Every structure is written in C-alpha cells, then in structure tokens.
Amino acid sequence: MVPAPPVPAPGETGVLTLSPIGRRVRLAACAVVLALLLGGTVWGTDADFPFGPFRMYSTRADPDRPVVSTRVVGLTADGEEVRLSGGEVGLRRAEFEGQLARLVQEPELLVLLAESYADHHPAAEPLAEVRVVQRRYALEDGRQTGEVTESVVVAQDLEDTP
Structure with a gap:
C-alpha cells in the first residue's frame, strides 16, 4: 500500500x-x-x-530547381529492367541515395545488390547489369513542367563477375 x-x-x-x-x-x-x-x-x-x-x-526547396528521384535497377540479358530499390534487396531508396557517392567511387559494390537480389529471388532470371538511375523532373514555380530527363549515374556489368 x-x-x-x-x-x-x-x-x-x-x-x-x-x-x-x-x-x-x-x-x-x-x-x-x-x-x-x-x-x-x-x-x-x-x-x-x-x-x-x-x-x-x-528549410524549403527552391521551387524552380528540379526534383531528383534516384532508383537502382537491374537489367537481365534480354534488357528487361528489374527494380532493386524499394526494399527488393534489403535497402530503401533513401539508403541508396545516402551511399550514392560511395557507389560512384566503388561501382563493384553494385555486385552485392545483384547477389542479394538473387538470394531473395532464386527463380528470377539472372541480372546482367546493375544501374543507379536518376530521373529529374523540371519545376517552374513549384509545378512540374513536363520535362523529365533520366541519366545513369553508375553502372556495373555483371557478365564478368564470378
């Protein structure tokens, strides 16, 4: 009590x-x-x-600067694109973006993503290449102009990888 x-x-x-x-x-x-x-x-x-x-x-973003969306994709031998970001390999997009400078300096790290994808999807077609792609959406006064550009930031060929 x-x-x-x-x-x-x-x-x-x-x-x-x-x-x-x-x-x-x-x-x-x-x-x-x-x-x-x-x-x-x-x-x-x-x-x-x-x-x-x-x-x-x-802080706020400049309403006239483009919005950048980063994604990681794998390409099969047939050229089919397989999404690797969004949790498919245990990492989310923000985690990829946080490691982008490191991936550019050490593109061989992308091999680890392909291995993780193969471990999680054993029945899937093997990947031939892994790419980090950035899509830029142009803005004017905070509104999308319709102009979208895409660029490959870093890529790793998996054909020669054991």
Whole structure:
C-alpha cells in the first residue's frame, strides 16, 4: 500500500520553495540548454540534432530547381529492367541515395545488390547489369513542367563477375 502524502499543517500552503542556490542551478542549466539550441540553430547541422536543425524540416526547396528521384535497377540479358530499390534487396531508396557517392567511387559494390537480389529471388532470371538511375523532373514555380530527363549515374556489368 502506498503511503498518503503528508497533510500540511494549518496555515501552511504545502508548497516547497527552492533555495537560492537551487534556483541558480536551474537557471544556469536552462541557459546552457538555450545556448546550445541557439548555437545549433545558427551553426549546427543534422549531425548535431537535437541541438541542430533537422534541415529536412527547417528549410524549403527552391521551387524552380528540379526534383531528383534516384532508383537502382537491374537489367537481365534480354534488357528487361528489374527494380532493386524499394526494399527488393534489403535497402530503401533513401539508403541508396545516402551511399550514392560511395557507389560512384566503388561501382563493384553494385555486385552485392545483384547477389542479394538473387538470394531473395532464386527463380528470377539472372541480372546482367546493375544501374543507379536518376530521373529529374523540371519545376517552374513549384509545378512540374513536363520535362523529365533520366541519366545513369553508375553502372556495373555483371557478365564478368564470378
């Protein structure tokens, strides 16, 4: 059984007040947290979160810059395109985009995606090539103009891979 809280004596409010030192400690702690938040807001990056801004939510995109959509595809020997992004190989599109610079420097890593696809889809036709493709949608005043361009950022031929 939980003991009942003490009942204040007649004439007492039952409110405890902080000592002057306790108030100073709390004010100092608040000042430090506010300084970190302000500094992070002005000079911080996503890596400083929660004291830095999460740029995804704290900024807006230029309404006249193109929107870029990245995808990873495999090509069979017949030229059929097989989607590898979207969880087909255990990675989502954002994870591919986060590793894009590394994939450009080390295209042989795309072989691992083909192997993962083969492991998850044993009955599927083998892949001959893996590509990272970017599709750019042109915008004007935040509206799509209809102009769409596609480019292969990096590709890895799988024919010579053991």
